[in-house]
Each structure stands twice: as C-alpha cells, then as structure tokens.
Amino acid sequence: MSDKYKVILEHLKSMEADVEKFYVKGQSAAGTRVRKGLNELKKMAQDMRNEIQQIKESKAK
Numbered sequence: 042m043s044d045k046y047k048v049i050l051e052h053l054k055s056m057e058a059d060v061e062k063f064y065v066k067g068q069s070a071a072g073t074r075v076r077k078g079l080n081e082l083k084k085m086a087q088d089m090r091n092e093i094q095q096i097k098e099s100k101a102k
Contacts, residue, residue: 045089
C-alpha cells in the first residue's frame with residue numbers, strides 16, 4: 042500500500058473528533074479546523090494523483 046494513502050487515512054482519522062464536535066455539538070471553532078483539514082486533504086490527494094500519473098506514464102514507456 043502506498044505511504045501517501047496511509048498518510049491520507051491517518052489524516053482523516055485525526056479529523057474525526059473535530060467533525061463530531063462541529064456536527065453533533067455545534068462548536069463553530071471545530072468547523073474551522075475541519076475546513077483547514079479538508080484543505081490539507083485536498084493537497085495530499087492531489088499529490089497522490091500526480092504520483093499515480095507519473096507511475097502510469099513511466100510504465101507506458
């Protein structure tokens with residue numbers, strides 16, 4: 042399994058408490074942390090997509 046995938050999973054797990062605090066308990070500060078975490082997740086996902094594309098291109102040669 043890809044190390045980047047593992048990092049993404051760990052990042053999602055680390056956001057779980059703040060997601061619950063925002064949606065269940067209504068803490069607005071937790072919503073800010075969730076949005077920040079999602080932005081970081083977006084960057085991680087894009088890095089993984091780029092890595093996958095590079096691997097595919099290198100195998101096609």
